[in-house]
Amino acid sequence: MKILITGASGLLGLNLCLANWDSHTLLGLDRGKLHGTPCELIHADLDDPAAASRLIDIVKPDAVIHTAALANLEKCEADPEGARYLNAEIPGILAESAALASVRFIHISTDAVFDGTKDGIYTETDAPSPPGVYSATKLLGEQNVLSANPAAAVARVNFFGWSLSGTRSLSEFFYNKLLAGQPANGFTDVYFCPLFVGDLAEILVGMLDKGLSGLYHVVGSEALSKYEFGVRIARQFGFDEGLIRPISVEKSELTAKRSHNLRLSVHKLSTDLGQPIPGVSTGIARFYAQAQQGYPQKMRSYQQE
Numbered sequence: 398m399k400i401l402i403t404g405a406s407g408l409l410g411l412n413l414c415l416a417n418w419d420s421h422t423l424l425g426l427d428r429g430k431l432h433g434t435p436c437e438l439i440h441a442d443l444d445d446p447a448a449a450s451r452l453i454d455i456v457k458p459d460a461v462i463h464t465a466a467l468a469n470l471e472k473c474e475a476d477p478e479g480a481r482y483l484n485a486e487i488p489g490i491l492a493e494s495a496a497l498a499s500v501r502f503i504h505i506s507t508d509a510v511f512d513g514t515k516d517g518i519y520t521e522t523d524a525p526s527p528p529g530v531y532s533a534t535k536l537l538g539e540q541n542v543l544s545a546n547p548a549a550a551v552a553r554v555n556f557f558g559w560s561l562s563g564t565r566s567l568s569e570f571f572y573n574k575l576l577a578g579q580p581a582n583g584f585t586d587v588y589f590c591p592l593f594v595g596d597l598a599e600i601l602v603g604m605l606d607k608g609l610s611g612l613y614h615v616v617g618s619e620a621l622s623k624y625e626f627g628v629r630i631a632r633q634f635g636f637d638e639g640l641i642r643p644i645s646v647e648k649s650e651l652t653a654k655r656s657h658n659l660r661l662s663v664h665k666l667s668t669d670l671g672q673p674i675p676g677v678s679t680g681i682a683r684f685y686a687q688a689q690q691g692y693p694q695k696m697r698s699y700q701q702e
Contacts, residue, residue: 404465470653484534489541513656558594575636583624593680619676
C-alpha cells in the first residue's frame with residue numbers, strides 16, 4: 398500500500414516516515430524542512446487550497462494519513478482564521494479528494510475537543526465541547542472530513558516521542574529540563590492518556606489495513622496526571638524526580654485554556670483492531686530505548702539546513 402503522510406516534518410509525520418514498514422511504501426509531504434529521509438519526499442504547500450485539492454490526483458496514493466495542522470494552542474488563539482484554514486478547511490478538501498479517488502483517509506484530530514468537565518471517561522458517543530480556538534477548529538475539521546468522506550477515519554490522539562527539533566512533545570520538555578538539571582512544572586490537575594508515537598504509528602497503519610472508518614479515540618490505555626508523567630520520565634532516565642514541581646495548570650503562565658480531564662476510552666479501537674492498546678509504561682520504555690540508540694540524533698540528521 399502506498400501511503401501519503403502530510404506534515405512529514407512533524408512529530409507524528411516524521412516518526413511514521415522513519416518506521417520500518419514491510420508491506421507499505423510511505424511518501425512524506427514536506428515544505429522543504431527535510432532531506433535524505435528513507436521515505437520519498439514530496440514538496441508541496443497546503444497553504445494553497447488549489448494545490449491541496451490536486452494533491453491526491455497527482456500523487457495517486459492508496460491511502461492518506463493527514464497529520465498536518467496548526468497545533469500550538471497559543472498561536473491558534475492569536476490567529477483563529479489561520480487555525481480554521483489549516484485545521485478545518487484543508488482536512489475537508491483532502492477528504493473530499495480522497496473520496497472522489499476512492500483513497501482511504503485517516504484524519505488526525507485531538508483529545509482536546511473535550512472541555513474536561515466530565516466526571517469519568519469520555520467515549521466516542523460523548524458530545525465534544527472545545528474550550529479554545531485550537532480544539533474548536535480541530536472539531537470542525539472532524540466534521541468537515543466525515544461530511545465530505547463518510548468512509549474516512551478520524552483519530553483523536555494524544556502522543557509523545559522524539560521530534561525533529563527535540564522540543565515538540567511533553568516527554569521532550571521533561572527530558573530537556575531534567576537533563577539540564579532544571580526544575581520543570583508538572584500539572585497535578587490535568588489527566589490524559591498519552592500514547593508513544595511509535596505505537597500510534599503502528600495503530601494508524603493497522604487501521605488502514607483493517608479498513609476502519611468513523612471516529613476513534615486513539616490514545617494510550619492508561620490515564621495519569623502530567624505531573625506523574627514527568628516523574629515517570631525522570632525515573633526511566635535516572636534523573637532527579639524532585640525537579641518535577643507539582644502545580645495546578647490554573648497557576649501556570651499558559652494563556653490558552655486547557656482541559657483538566659482528558660481520560661478517553663479505547664474500548665472501541667481495541668475491539669475493532671482486535672488487539673490491546675499499549676499503556677504509557679511501555680511507551681516511556683520505548684522512548685528511553687530510542688534515546689540510547691541515538692534515534693533523536695538520527696532524526697536531526699534529516700533536517701534541511
